[in-house]
Amino acid sequence: MQTAHEMFIHELTDMLDAEQNLVEALGKQAEESSRPELQKAFQSHQAQTEKQVERLQECFELLGESPEDAECKGIRGLIAEHDTFVGEEDPAGDLLDIFNTVAAAKVESYEIQAYQSLIRMADLMKHTKVSRLLNQSLKEEQATLKKVEGFSKKLKPENLGMEEEAEDESDSRKAPRGNGSKPRRGRAA
Numbered sequence: 001m002q003t004a005h006e007m008f009i010h011e012l013t014d015m016l017d018a019e020q021n022l023v024e025a026l027g028k029q030a031e032e033s034s035r036p037e038l039q040k041a042f043q044s045h046q047a048q049t050e051k052q053v054e055r056l057q058e059c060f061e062l063l064g065e066s067p068e069d070a071e072c073k074g075i076r077g078l079i080a081e082h083d084t085f086v087g088e089e090d091p092a093g094d095l096l097d098i099f100n101t102v103a104a105a106k107v108e109s110y111e112i113q114a115y116q117s118l119i120r121m122a123d124l125m126k127h128t129k130v131s132r133l134l135n136q137s138l139k140e141e142q143a144t145l146k147k148v149e150g151f152s153k154k155l156k157p158e159n160l161g162m163e164e165e166a167e168d169e170s171d172s173r174k175a176p177r178g179n180g181s182k183p184r185r186g187r188a189a
């Protein structure tokens with residue numbers, strides 16, 4: 001690869017694959033949500049993501065190009081993390097809500113950086129209409145990130161699993177905090 005144009009097409013393809021995979025993942029996350037407001041948020045972002053897929057397809061049309069045969073490993077990786085967490089850990093509903101909210105924030109942060117980079121390239125290459133389309137999606141991702149961060153602040157786990165530690169702390173006035181908690185089950189990171 002030698003030209004910015006080639007790289008732009010490569011990165012656009014990456015984003016298209018990401019958004020396409022997210023449409024399905026967001027549907028799953030909506031179904032898993034134990035809180036109606038979270039479920040609604042995932043559903044509305046799923047509809048938004050379908051639009052973002054269409055915008056990317058429109059970008060390819062405007063450029064007279066087709067998507068390459070490539071995968072966005074970053075977003076696919078985040079989706080795989082979710083599937084492993086749900087499949088292997090059998091998380092309580094409140095914990096799954098928290099996991100999904102944080103996962104959404106990670107996805108949005110990734111997408112924001114990717115769209116910003118695409119927009120910079122589009123502007124340099126004077127692809128005005130493409131840049132405008134990408135900007136619409138960027139604005140949506142930024143608004144979604146804000147919303148998701150709002151949820152993150154509100155959600156609290158029901159069981160902190162710290163009963164023993166709490167007793168210890170009241171016993172010995174100020175017990176040092178740290179890694180003295182029970183060994184955790186599950187895989188190491």
Ligand SMILES: [Fe+2]
Pocket residue numbers: 019022049052111141
């Ligand atoms: Fe998106």
